[in-house]
Amino acid sequence: MHVGQSCPLSLDSVASAVHRNEPSPFHVSCATIRFCELSCGIRAQPIDRGNINLIETSQMTVVSSSTGVAHPKPWEEKSRWIAGLLAILIPGAGHFYQGRILKGLIYSFSILGLFAWGQKLGEGTVVYNLPDKGGIFRHVALSYAAQLATGAVAMPALIQNKRAEQSTNQKLTRIAGPLTAEFQGRLVPLDQPNRGTLIGTVTVHPKEGDYGPEMEGTFSGSLDGERIEIPLGGRFELDKPIKAGFRRQIECGVVEPSALAGKMIEGSIPRSLFNAYGSPPDVDQLQELNGRLGKLYELALVFTWIAGLLNILAFWDCICGPAYGFGDEHLNPLGNDDSKTPPATGESQRRVASDAETSRAEPRAALKSPA
């Protein structure tokens, strides 16, 4: 398909108007170069002969048809260790490092998108590590192993599991210092159904009571849309600091002189990302989540598992290249083994240059004739 064959493409910037409609050896040579530009991606260098912009075959860098189409292998050009490590940690990062931008984007968006969507569906509680302490999966639960393959986004659960097991991670009936947080909850017991919604800020601090340390504070916000301030004291319970979920349950008693004395406020305050992300849920919390979310909770798990398993494919592609090759091996007369195709530079250039020399006689004769 190179020197000696006609070119079906129109010539615009490659050759002058003289060549455009002339079925001469110039046309053949220019068309050959044009075809080579498209088939093997190697651009020919035009030379200027006066007012005629010609391309001489000896100036070409082409790959002859006998050697087929050659592709560079970016996974062999860069460090496989670095690429593999990046691919494990961040889906697509290894491909960006190798310059395979499109594939990197595909892997990043697909894998991280699935993982993030799963986390969103599961309210951030689906990625955690609760291994079976007596079984073969003593350190990593099988469910978490699939999620862990996603990379750095799933790794915090390895540490959070250990932190959650500490003896200090308990429900609190009093706290050492003051606490102020945004609160969402309700007033219980309810006088009427669908009433008692509280939105505002809760502030509590320890104090020394008659019978030992106590908690007191205030709630400032709205009760069913109406502005209110409620004094708090007496009963106090705060959920574990390290636990799944970005809301932390809190209960406080209402004390006098409020008209609501004897009631309680129960709701949630924010839990920090550092304590929530990757932390394991309680059994009670799991039951509540499954009951409330239903199939969505299981779907959330499935999304995160599949994200991790897909990253295994991405990692493999990063260090070893595509499984089936580039995808144009059927055009390669040397067969599907990409390793048989010669490089696009150096040796193939010299070979073609010698081929070009033998076929240059007729075009060179025409080159010497004036336009």
Place this chain on the structure above:
Amino acid sequence: MPSVQSLLFSSNVTWYLFPLALAISLVYSASRYELPERILGRAIRLFLQIIGFMSAAFLVLWILTYGI
């Protein structure tokens, strides 16, 4: 016979199959080939195969549960 509305309600979760199949098709095809046109062409074909197969399975199950 189950109504269309009850079908949609009961298969709410099923709609999540589409983005899931799309992601799987893209990643799998990208791991097989290098050229963009081959990747995208193969991904579209695989996506349609997955959706087609799941639709056929859904149809069989729907027929089997007809009237229940």
